[in-house]
Amino acid sequence: MSLRHAILGVLSAAPLTGYDLVQYMHDSVGYVWSAPKSQIYPELRKMEEHGLVSATVAPRGQHAQKRIYAITDEGAAEIERWAANRMEYPPDRDPLRLKAIFFDLAPFEAAREQLRAHVAHYTRRLAQWEERAAALRARRVHILQRRLAQRAPEEHEAIIELKAFAFEGNVARAKAEIGWAERGLELIDALEARRAGASGRARRERASR
Amino acid sequence: MSLRHAILGVLSAAPLTGYDLVQYMHDSVGYVWSAPKSQIYPELRKMEEHGLVSATVAPRGQHAQKRIYAITDEGAAEIERWAANRMEYPPDRDPLRLKAIFFDLAPFEAAREQLRAHVAHYTRRLAQWEERAAALRARRVHILQRRLAQRAPEEHEAIIELKAFAFEGNVARAKAEIGWAERGLELIDALEARRAGASGRARRERASR
DNA sequence: GTAGTCATGTAAGAGGTTACATGATTAG
């Protein structure tokens, strides 16, 4: 139930509309737990039924309305319980690594393309994650400001550093992925060079028999 | 549809029973794409319907039977097509990193425990993944031997090195995760020390007003 | 007026988890 806890975590900083949550689950928290709106709106309704959040209907212009969700005491207790308890690790499931296991079923050039895309993908992610950590440290993040406003000043540094630290985990992973893919590109070059030599030799050997 | 391709990939080396596949999806290929038997048996039936694999019923002892699944030409074409095409990256979703974002909602000691568990988890995985890469290079892996038997000797080195390389991606990731968690433990020690100092100062300041 | 943003959903289907269920075979 990570989506539920992601939402509770964000709402623990400030009350928000479903629409706001959709943005957060796409941009900021979404960098580590993404979810589409088709999941978020129904989940908020379920959480309301369970008493984890409470909705206030607020006007929007003349004719429209919006629902602002706030975390309840029960919701706050739940997110704290979740944060304090050890979490099971999900089974490993990485489609790109699976593909890498079967690179021998495709031409070298296809493997190269996938690895180049891997470098490109994680280079983009790396920039996003680094920017996020920097924005947190610079207190440029609106939701962080709202959270800090609720907490004692002595806690502020710890809150910021812990959140930035989380994104640095993704930064470290991105760097590991880029390094791996680059080593893969070198490996493929080496294998291709050796194969060209080997098949040349094999041809000559067959010819000389 | 990664499960389907994981199965096709394994069957491209040799025909196997559902039971065998269950082991592979738990032990070896399962290190990068795990699946329970409740998913594998029905999936094999669906793949059979779609003509990607064909089953042969073989006797087992006096009264029992087993179904041996072999990849068809259509299945082989499909796995090759999949291997050659670029793959979309799934959305980011990492429950532990999500939790790390909300470490500020729990006591320092709870965060420490989770990070120690993180080190322990990836240390175990690291050993498994390294062992797997070593076993492939030593040709100690049965399914690899069966695959090599179908391929030209000039290709053997490339097949082995590419498969070991895939697991080395997980090795690199595990090392990054361990390093991250260890830096987190140091960070928490530092924050706790500073907070102890800060809250002492805050108390003294309040008292002196 | 119109494009972009704000705002909230539904529905069908695919993929994955957990628990339940059964029985033959083989090695000791």
Place this chain on the structure above:
DNA sequence: CTAATCATGTAACCTCTTACATGACTAC
């Protein structure tokens, strides 16, 4: 004869994806 392994599933439930659907508000 008994425990471990071989062998194959079903069912209920939860999560996530993809596509569809609607309409008010705001800045230009």
